Amino acid sequence: MAECHPVGFQWVMEAKARGAKVIHVDPRFTRTSAVADIHVPLRAGSDIAFLGGIVNHILSEEKYFREYVVAYTNASAILREDFQDTEDLDGLFSDPTTWLYESGKDDDDRAGESHEGGGLHEDVYRDPTLTHPRCVLQVLRRHYSRYTPSIVAEVCGVSEEQFLSVCDALCSNSGRERTSAFCYAVGWTQHTVGVQIIRTAAIVQLLLGNIGRPGGGILALRGHATIQGSTDVPTLYNLLPGYLPMPKASDDPTFASYVSNHQPSSGWWTEFPKYAVSLLKAWWGPAAVEANDWCYDYLPRLTGDHSHMTTVADMADGKVRGYFVMGENPVVGSMHGGLQRAGLAQLDWLVVRDFAVIETAEFWRSDPSCQTEVFFFPAAAHTEKDGTYTNTQRLLQFHHKAIEPAGDRRSELWFMYHLGLRLRALYEGSSEPRDRPLLDLTWSYPTVGPHDEPDVLDVLKEINGFDVTSGSPVSSFVELRDDGSTACGCWIYSGVFAGGANKGARRVGGAEWGYAWPADRRIMYNRASADPSGTPWSERKKYVWWDESEGRWTGEDVPDFIVDRPPSYRPSDDAVGLDTIAGDTPFIMQSDGMGWLFAPTGIVDGPLPTHYEPQESVMANPLYGQQRNPARLEWTRVDNPYHRPFADPDYPFAVTTYRLTEQHTAGGMSRWLPWLAELQPEFFCEVSPELAAERGLVNGGWATISTERTSIEARVLVTARIPPLVIGKRRRVVHQIGLPYHWGSSGLVRGDSANDLIAFVADPNVSIQESKALTADIQPGRRAARPSESRRSRA
Amino acid sequence: MTVGFFTDTTVCIGCKACEVACKQWNQLPDDGFSFTGMSYDNTVQLGASTWRHVAFIEKPASSSGDGGDNKFSWLMMSDVCKHCETAACLEACPTGSIIRTEFDSVFVQPDICNGCGYCVSACPFGVIDRREDDGRAWKCTLCYDRLGSGMTPACAQACPTESIVFGELSELRARAADRVGELHAAGHTEAYLYGADAADQPGTDGLHAFFLLTDEPEVYNLPSAPVAPAKTIGRAWRSMAAAGVAMAAAAIASSRSASARR
Amino acid sequence: MTYYEQPLLKRPVWKWYVPAYFFLGGVAGASSTLGLVFEPLRRRCSRLSLVALTLGAACLIADLGRPERFANMLRVFRPSSPMSMGSWLLAVYGPAAGASAVLGSSLGAGVAGVAGVPLAGYTGVLVASTAVPAWQDASAALPALFTASGVTGAASLLKLGDCDDETARVLRRYGIAGMVGELAAARALEHEVRDVGPYKGSPLWRGAEVCTTVALALSLPRRRSRRREVLAGVAGTLGSAMAKFAVAQA
């Protein structure tokens, strides 16, 4: 965190100064470890075993926060008799239909949908004593029983002693009086089991009662300056703004089916139609009427996986003709640079918008026969435009333009808006129905300044939502309607422009700094900071509570609950909408209001996190016969070869990749800047003194690192910060090679790209690549020149 | 008002924001682009175009700041001109280019410096240096141009962890003493202040930019007992005077003996 | 443990001009002083002084990073800075030496002769008053060494011209005084510094010792020999110059 979120890390340092214990779990000793109380070096890709070990410790030592667990999680739910765990099937689960709870009703026919299914409804059998052998807590106990300290040592390379010291620190700092937080970023996500690693942390935190309470939580430290913003108003192919799902051609042919598939029968998402209709109204304005299903048919439909790697593979197969790359440098930042370049070379045209002529705009230099026509547009920087950043804690912060963009530089907003205007002009007068979505778009923003820049506040107002007749901004998403009277570009952001005031620009401090979605709430699910009766769990940790005399929830934050709903409220059988939310169910975005220890739906690779080895590993899975995530996404193609699942004699070492404080991602924002470039001027690998001795690597010298994909060269940094791990009873030594991935062939400082080494393989839930754990070989010296390079040097 | 820096190396996270902020504010050139293999330090030392420099020391033993649980420690320290109480560079400067400002900082006036280079040899910390392409001597200005308008120096402003604390010198000293007490109480008895005052560092009469360290000064490339030339120059003058008398005497004696003979 | 074996101090930025000036300044000063007290040599002394001074000043200016700003040396009068003192000294000495050499002014000769004393030695203070341990440690020996080396240099160079017996005797004595002083100061320096490596390890330093010793040996016999005088002059000049270059490199 000190490396990649140094500014946010000041709060960790402040907590530390106040006595907090900082534990850093990372294969490498980093700048974070340097100031942490405990550094736990572990084998990359082994976090589920580590966290599973903690779950086992909590359960076997009875360290969980029982009242919280009984009241606020699904620990008491009873599973179906035909559910089979990885314990029964050597690392596999029974069919997903068996993951549902045992209930008085027939199989929940909505199972598997994103906002619904598997809810812990009245009809589900429960055992509040948590003793029923098929209740979630007991299933959890069995599932993690084999994640013992000695298994942790064997899988992760962490000594039992150190592992137990982490368990103790965590458990003794959790409960009524104290809370502990987890921070994670891409050391956890970029795995074929990425989502399940976070799930394991969620289980730990729910068991310890650390969710929805001050000082608790699982904090996703986000990436690019507003990557949170581009998840909320998404750049993801399968989401619409505000986490509304993108319709599927197969399942959601009509608006009615779209709604029925995604509106659950209980919980906050019962509001789904209001958000969906308001979004369609925001996009198609007067054209969107009830009679035409609010222009629902104008929305594209998903016909399959259109994630990044799939698209690039399609590109390489000649199935994609044009490509916009705006604010991304996939030739360096994405997996398998060779395949990325091959894909781009098959395009007819490519548009790149960036500050500098990055590798993605210059990829053709290594292939003079490339026919792709590349258009490069210079982009305006954040200093040259108004806008908001949404940060890690969901805080929208407005930034003001400092200077006009120089030369031809323009903002994305300018580019998209004016591109839209030109496209509409091209189709002007068309009577083709297929052109209606474009022509009916609400596409007229007032423009300002010398370049006709669309007014961002007008865009912000649309995102906030407004009353269609009066045009005045809504004050909150609770004002949104499904009758077409409101429009809203992203319901979760509603309120940021309430009363026409740009709350993201607030600079007062404390709660009046920026605007935290939803509803300016700083901690989500904060109803859980009080016990079921609405009283704080402890004086020390009081945050939001029920004020009986006022008949309202109150406290130090905007309560994340229906503000006047008493703790004692129980929905009637025929309750609908928000009336389905009981007064003691804090997790209101879940249809049952519960924290899910066991996930009956929504996750494709199992209801409980299970340790699987990475696609390419240095060892056989010590826990199960099932080596790898059975649901992982593979791309089986000749240009994407994989190593043996484990113990590939040609690739004996583990590799992990990461960032350096001094550089930024694929380098477009740092390798062109002398002040940053000089700080980490060359691509290097980090190896332990032991590995250096074994392979004859010399500090400051060169090494060649190879996978089946390609070989790259790097300077060598020999450091005890990346220690070899001693694994298992046979004390096997596992070496890890560390590769920062910031370099490429253009810029002030250049070097080989680590990502040229990495294959396409992904997590099945979110298609994230596995770039944190793979295998490779390392040899001293420089690599052989590539054909394209020798050609270039001759020219 | 006397202002300065207290740099607490135990909370430094080595982010180099200070180094970059300084270069950016002062529009300094890069130092070239080469990999040193010296941990994460590729700018190596303070110099004419690096006025803040973060040192990285990989130590195979635990030390302050990591709770003693780790087998290893990584010390980071952001170095800067010390704005010495007795500033060798200033005392040496023949042109008066180096002055003591109203903030009691030591400032090189670029419009005066003629690049004689004497300050470079005088500084006991190896801070100030002459820029090859420009001919003049450069070092940290203590952001004289920012202080004048009530701003904090760029490096301190950028530091996320308050490893660099800017402020009034006596307050900094008090804060630093508290911090050492705190660390000692927590068992980090190796923590100490470097150059906090004249008693601590008689050779310079104390530094206006002083440090909290946890290892020997040399580990951080600092001298353990720097002595400003002002402290030894008296001896040299006296020696010169004696030698001058001897020389004059030799001249007279040589010619006297000649006339005597004649 | 050091920091990756990086030097703690900055290397002095001075090029060869600076030790050249140390030598030339020493020669000029010691020569003017002799010229003042020994009338018969005054013309030669003042001419040598002027030449040495002119070359020396050129060296000084050439070494500046901003030579066009050499006049800034006289912006302030800073007693703590030997370089500032030296600049003022040169400002007094230079015109006097010029007047003495060009106009034959006896006032000039007088001023130059007196100013020549500190001129010969202040560079020793200048070098000693730095942070460089090999110099700062030798703060007593260096001014003596520099002064003596100035005398050696002046006497040796003056010897190279035609001399009558009397002049030769004066120069022999003046030179012996310088050389003895120089050799003694060098030994004292070796004792004074904590680390003698930068000196003892330097060929220049050992060369200076050899040359000066040879010159001294050649100067000892009272009986005149032109060949010996010229050899002694050359060796003495070399010894004096090498001593200063050796110090500059230490």
Ligand SMILES: Nc1nc2c(c(=O)[nH]1)N[C@H]1C(S)=C(S)[C@@H](COP(=O)(O)OP(=O)(O)OC[C@H]3O[C@@H](n4cnc5c(=O)[nH]c(N)nc54)[C@H](O)[C@@H]3O)O[C@H]1N2
């Ligand atoms: N200076 C700087 N800051 C940045 C960025 C940058 O490039 N430079 N990038 C931004 C972006 S886009 C993002 S996404 C974030 C990412 O922020 P981080 O996730 O913090 O970044 P990384 O360095 O990729 O990975 C973090 C750590 O994970 C460790 N690691 C690798 N494999 C494993 C594993 O299997 N288990 C565990 N526990 N740890 C593992 C690595 O050693 C590394 O130290 O940073 C953002 N901030």
Ligand SMILES: Nc1nc2c(c(=O)[nH]1)N[C@H]1C(S)=C(S)[C@@H](COP(=O)(O)OP(=O)(O)OC[C@H]3O[C@@H](n4cnc5c(=O)[nH]c(N)nc54)[C@H](O)[C@@H]3O)O[C@H]1N2
């Ligand atoms: N091996 C390995 N690979 C990784 C990762 C890893 O940990 N290991 N991490 C992954 C992660 S988390 C990420 S986020 C990616 C990042 O990978 P990329 O997103 O491909 O890399 P960036 O360099 O961040 O690219 C962003 C580009 O946007 C430009 N830019 C900045 N602001 C603007 C703007 O306002 N407009 C426009 N048009 N352009 C702008 C920048 O100059 C830069 O070139 O890398 C991924 N790749």
Ligand code: SF4
């Ligand atoms: S670069 Fe920006 S986002 Fe990243 S740590 Fe610094 S201030 Fe925060």
Ligand code: SF4
């Ligand atoms: S540290 Fe050096 S440059 Fe800075 S004030 Fe002291 S003597 Fe001068």
Ligand code: SF4
């Ligand atoms: S180089 Fe400039 S600042 Fe340094 S002593 Fe000479 S004139 Fe003064």
Ligand code: SF4
């Ligand atoms: S005070 Fe200013 S000039 Fe000095 S190091 Fe800090 S930023 Fe640079």
Ligand code: SF4
């Ligand atoms: S900014 Fe602060 S924390 Fe970062 S390197 Fe500099 S002193 Fe250390």
Ligand SMILES: [Mo]
């Ligand atoms: Mo990221």
